[in-house]
Amino acid sequence: MPTFIHIDIPTDNVERAKKFYSDIFEWTFEKPSPEMDYYLFSTKDLDGKEGIRGGMGLRGEPDQKIAAYIGVDSIEKYASQIQKTGGKVLNKMPVPGWGTLAICLDTEGNLFGLWEDATEENK
Missing domain, CATH: 3.10.180.10 (2,3-Dihydroxybiphenyl 1,2-Dioxygenase, domain 1)
Structure with a gap:
């Protein structure tokens, strides 16, 4: 989870x-x-x-x-769910050697982040 x-x-x-x-x-x-x-x-x-x-x-x-950042297995999957349920994805960016992050807003205007660890293939 x-x-x-x-x-x-x-x-x-x-x-x-x-x-x-x-x-x-x-x-x-x-x-x-x-x-x-x-x-x-x-x-x-x-x-x-x-x-x-x-x-x-x-x-x-x-x-x-x-x-605050929530760890997820796929930024793309969760970004899509956020947008479908009324939230917004403001920015997505790689952090070379570490992973990928996305900055999001929930339906109440609260800012939060998503974090996906880099895999061996994309480090």
Whole structure:
């Protein structure tokens, strides 16, 4: 069943935001690549088990907000269902070596993302 798998947090100051979240919630951060100005983070639930993962980088647009991504097996399949049921797909794009994402709106105007992992064939 598709579920939320990733949260993307835009920041104005990455170091300040990393300190904020790690000091309060004990999240840990790692930089996946020296070329990327982006950090991945890990969380734990209240029982200490692995929680949702996410990423943090500089804000791309002045009004960019936190976005939650739902993991799916096919962006095309779910994008079609979203449009058929009154939602909108605003943008689809590959993330080379990682997968594909789509930014969507539900019927209430809420923004959310879809994420499809890359397969060996399309990495």
